[in-house]
Amino acid sequence: MTAKTLLELKNIEVSFKTRHGVLKAVDDLSLTVQEGEILGIVGESGAGKSMTGAAIIGLIDPPGRLSAGEIWFGDERVDEQPERLRGREISMIFQDPLTSLNPLRTVGDQLVETILAHMPVSKEEAEQRALDGLAEVGIDPERINAYPHAFSGGMRQRVVIALALATEPKLVIADEPTTALDVSVQAQVLDLLKRLCRERGTPVILITHDMGVIAQSSDPIAVMYAGRLTEIGGTREVLTNPQHPYTQGLMASTPSVDAKSFGKALFQIPGAMPKLDALPPGCAFNPRCQHAHERCRQERPSVQAGRAACWLLETEQEGAA
């Protein structure tokens, strides 16, 4: 069963000019999203995940811009005119539901306006769809004329989800959708998102720094580091058998609550992710990598075996061959 590729990012680069030179928030990234899957993009703050999301939808804040690469949606190239798909075929939701909604307008207002902007329906029909949308995300439709501040954080994010799905998009990008929510509510919102997307067959790009969220909700996973893709693959595979030293480090440093880990010191990857204006030559992770060798320090690794950007894999492959 070959799933159709809905979105393809080909060697995209997001850069911006600063007094220190040109910095690349996303560097030579290539990814695909297949129909029906939930692609999780995980990484630390500043690793470039949000920028990737913003690049797809064409909302990079100046002075940043998409300086190289192509973005394909279905059979069309879309990076030059992202406005055409924005909100209609591709929807995006952001981290903070409080600030995502206009505080001076009712929830229903904002729903109806979105529907009317993209779908050729009458006002009455749009209102009906808005009511249905609210019901679908589990909010009492009676509250359609309430203002955003009247809702709790979790409910607001549901409203946001309703807004994103109201136009029946073919792809949803969720940038840290649960980070601003209470832990108890996070699971609910995630489940809602997953369920709705599964029901419609809509793929999701889930961007987050939270490994727990990624592990539960997405498949496949892509790991980013300093603007570059470091590892990509099926969630189970990557998490249980990480190939890239960075991913290995991440997994090792995730605390677990089983008896075996008791008494063991928590592992930490030494050092910190470099800032964009201080990237080392070659592989961005090499200064912190136990297995780094000369080539790592000189040449930036390309993705090996479709799995991880690490020269170690290449040697293994060659060794195996």
Added chain:
Amino acid sequence: MMRRFFQSDFFYAFTRSPLAMVSLFVVALMVLSAVFANFIAPTNPFDPASLNLMNGFTPPMEANMFTGEKFLLGTDDQGRDLFSAILYGLRVSLFVGMMAVGLAMVLGVLLGLIAGYVGGWLDTLIMRLADIQMTFPSILIAMLIFGVARGLLPPELREEMAITVLILSIGLSEWVNFARTVRGSTMVEKEKEYVAAARLIGLNRWQIMLRHILPNVLGPVLVIATITLALAIIAEATLSFLGVGAPRTEPSLGTLIRIGQDFLFSGEWWILLFPALTLLALALSVNLFGDWLRDTLNPRLR
């Protein structure tokens, strides 16, 4: 420390902005001219003995038809050299402006510290006062204080004390901004550990407020001071122009402009133009610099 300043982002931004550099230069130029007015000015226009009425109404750079003297910027109705008058006027304008800002700053910062640190009813009182004063435009308040102070002084002293009263009225009308900002910062600093530590050592309120908290809340005060300086200069000029500020015997730029307006219709345009241009250059430069300072130091806009 100086080296760190010159390497800082702030200085970098300064050198990248021609506006900031030019405006600061102009302000510095004016301050220096004012301070050294005695040396630069060709005459002392306020020494009655040196005046020759026959010199009156001489246009700039033209020889006077009676005495043959030439004046760089012309003379006014009483034969005063306008260039000298402007220099001395600049001095008064800057003096009043800076003293007023100084007063406002000291008063405002102090009240802000107290309100923020001590809190309680004192805080409410000060803030209420601030709110009430804020509902009125500061120039109105300055006018009122001036009027009342004048009323309280016996008639003989009114002209002599005009400058002091002017400083007082403008200063008292501008303290609120300082107080509000410092109060906010103080309330934040108050919760920090170094304050708890100071209290544990047994320092009293004043020591804590002045020696520990104050240096940490002074940051935004600089921006406010610059902007308030521009306001104070304009306020002083306005009051003097209206006739309720610096008197003719010790005129500021505003007073000179008032005099100049009278002669517009009779064609002696220079009596108005040159003081006006000077005031304009001063106000604009201070304002531009203050604006630039505010934009640069505002962390949110970066």
Added chain:
Amino acid sequence: MLLIILRRLGQSIFVLFLVAFISFMIFRYVGNPVDNLLGQEATTERREALIESLGLNDPLHEQYFGFVIRALQFDFGVSYRTGEPVAEMILHRLPATIELALVSAVFAIFLGVVAGVYTAINRRGFIANTILSTSLIGVSLPTFLIGVLLIWVFAVELKWLPSFGRGTSVDLGFWSTGFLTVSGLKSLILPGIMLGLYQMTLIMRLTRAEMLEVLRQDYIKFAKARGLSDRTVYFGHALKNTLVPVITIAGLQLGSIVAFAIITETVFQWPGVGLMFINAVYFVDIPVMSAYLLLVGTLFVLINLIVDLLYLLIDPRLRDGQLRGAGG
């Protein structure tokens, strides 16, 4: 919500009494009323008689309440300088000031909002930057200087417009208006512009700053992400959120129009209450000063109250909480 309104009203009344108190103190204790009314050579008997009739020996609170009650009946005493009842002076001159203020407010608000929105949306355009630079000059220029320059250019050099006074005014009952004569209208132009210019630049810069701030908000980002058209984003979302603080601050600015009217009236010798006040300060005419303070103070308190209540109406978030800013 009723509670909020009542609380706010209470605050206003308190401030009003405070203003009245200050006004009273000035009236009573600044300068010497007896000397001013009788001159310094009056006999002791005449002085005593005047003191009794003015009630100057009565206890303070009685004098204060007397003052307030008289004020409520529009009796503000008599001018030290001209001997006229102050209330009459004010009434006579009020229409001039109000008409001037109206003209300038309309000018300021329309041009200010339009320019502000335009320069916020077209951040890097040439026209936008020109407008902004000119406006910066407008804010730095002392208003009186603008007035003098306007007079110089339009009245002295070009001779298009009058340089002082109100022109011919028409009396409609107790109100004398300048709107009905050509000379009246012509006289309104320069002072109107002068008075309005500062407000206009302020409103413009405020609108622009607010709009820029709003445009940076997440809900604007989300609105764009939802694919809404630029027009919808700017006018449906940004504008309303921008205008809310602008309206309130602009409303508060109505107060400064009063202050700047004083300057404008002086520059143009406009026969309004502002000129009256400045003359009072110069000649230390206490009753006029005190009455003006009382009136202007009341006006401000009322404006603030109305603006606060308006804010309640516009921003639904506030209905459950407190009013903007001030208030605990």
